[in-house]
Amino acid sequence: MPLAPIALTCGEPAGIGLELAEKAWAALRLDLPFFLLADPDHLSGDTPISVIQDPAEALDVMPNALPVLPHPFFGRCIPGTPDPENAEGVVEVISRGADLAQSGAASALCTSPIHKKALKDGAEFPYPGHTEYLAYLGNVDNVVMMIASDALRVVPATIHIPISEVPATLTTDGLYETIRITADGLRTQFGIAAPRLAVAGLNPHAGEGGAMGHEDATVIAPAIARAQADGLDVTGPWPADTMFHASARAKYDAAICAYHDQALIPAKTLAFDEGVNVTLGLPFIRTSPDHGTAFDIAGQGIANPSSTIHALKLAHQMAKSR
Ligand SMILES: NC(=O)C1=CN([C@@H]2O[C@H](COP(=O)(O)OP(=O)(O)OC[C@H]3O[C@@H](n4cnc5c(N)ncnc54)[C@H](O)[C@@H]3O)[C@@H](O)[C@H]2O)C=CC1
Numbered sequence: 001m002p003l004a005p006i007a008l009t010c011g012e013p014a015g016i017g018l019e020l021a022e023k024a025w026a027a028l029r030l031d032l033p034f035f036l037l038a039d040p041d042h043l044s045g046d047t048p049i050s051v052i053q054d055p056a057e058a059l060d061v062m063p064n065a066l067p068v069l070p071h072p073f074f075g076r077c078i079p080g081t082p083d084p085e086n087a088e089g090v091v092e093v094i095s096r097g098a099d100l101a102q103s104g105a106a107s108a109l110c111t112s113p114i115h116k117k118a119l120k121d122g123a124e125f126p127y128p129g130h131t132e133y134l135a136y137l138g139n140v141d142n143v144v145m146m147i148a149s150d151a152l153r154v155v156p157a158t159i160h161i162p163i164s165e166v167p168a169t170l171t172t173d174g175l176y177e178t179i180r181i182t183a184d185g186l187r188t189q190f191g192i193a194a195p196r197l198a199v200a201g202l203n204p205h206a207g208e209g210g211a212m213g214h215e216d217a218t219v220i221a222p223a224i225a226r227a228q229a230d231g232l233d234v235t236g237p238w239p240a241d242t243m244f245h246a247s248a249r250a251k252y253d254a255a256i257c258a259y260h261d262q263a264l265i266p267a268k269t270l271a272f273d274e275g276v277n278v279t280l281g282l283p284f285i286r287t288s289p290d291h292g293t294a295f296d297i298a299g300q301g302i303a304n305p306s307s308t309i310h311a312l313k314l315a316h317q318m319a320k321s322r
């Protein structure tokens with residue numbers, strides 16, 4: 001039986017997501033099947049599309065036209081300017097895509113970028129991002145955000161919170177869960193039989209024996225010790241400034257970081273165009289490009305589809321090996 005197509009959400013219609021979906025179709029139409037969940041009226045008109053009623057139709061349609069599972073939106077599509085009338089539609093599309101991935105009608109969910117503030121303002125969206133919303137939709141308490149490329153895999157243990165809240169949010173139990181879910185995800189979704197994890201410290205020099213902060217010793221080290229007692233190959237806490245040069249990266253399969261930018265700066269610096277955001281711990285496969293809505297270039301036709309193409313390819317590979 002052929003693999004079901006991947007569900008690709010439209011994301012914020014004022015961003016670059018729709019342009020990238022059209023470019024990804026042109027690049028992948030003969031390689032892997034996906035369908036776009038979007039309002040057909042929001043598309044450029046430059047790419048042949050076929051409106052489908054059932055995801056399975058995408059398998060036949062894909063070589064000749066971009067399959068679109070229609071979702072009507074209330075607002076218009078103005079590049080660079082999100083219409084609050086569209087916010088509800090953006091959220092509904094994510095939920096529909098997750099339902100299709102959970103039911104097996106889609107082999108995976110690939111999400112295009114959303115604008116978090118536009119959703120908060122327009123739809124009172126209470127989540128800081130897809131990751132947390134998908135955890136809710138998948139009915140799981142804990143999920144992990146991983147940014148993955150051939151150069152590096154990183155996991156921020158705390159995600160979209162103010163930097164001032166990081167020390168209090170980082171707990172031994174939470175970090176232990178992050179380590180456990182990451183190791184499990186590397187085994188089951190990346191095919192790494194015995195994953196090696198390196199955990200970054202929070203403070204400069206990983207606290208330098210308490211001279212530069214206490215959390216490395218009192219919060220992070222106990223989580224590592226607990227994971228090691230479970231038999232996991234985990235080391236740290238390591239000074240974050242020396243974890244990402246080439247020979248350091250060769251020693252681990254994923255770096256667990258204390259906060260968003262500690263993880264995403266090295267990931268996006270090394271591989272902005274190839275990076276894929278993967279949610280681990282969900283009952284279905286979810287990938288996404290690593291970048292955002294890029295309002296500054298929306299509608300200009302210059303957005304680079306590479307990260308979206310990598311996200312679709314990785315989702316396909318994960319679905320095939322399930
Ligand atoms: N998975 C998601 O839904 C994500 C959503 N976001 C959201 O996107 C919005 C904008 O975030 P920013 O920090 O401005 O990051 P951004 O990634 O949208 O843009 C940063 C810079 O990179 C450029 N850029 C991004 N993607 C590009 C592409 N494919 N081709 C060429 N240039 C590209 C943009 O033009 C801009 O100059 C925010 O609301 C943020 O929360 C950010 C990251 C992921």
Ligand SMILES: NCC(=O)COP(=O)(O)O
Nearest residue numbers: 128129130131132277288
């Ligand atoms: N900075 C990464 C990002 O914003 C992705 O968040 P999510 O929407 O995938 O949870």
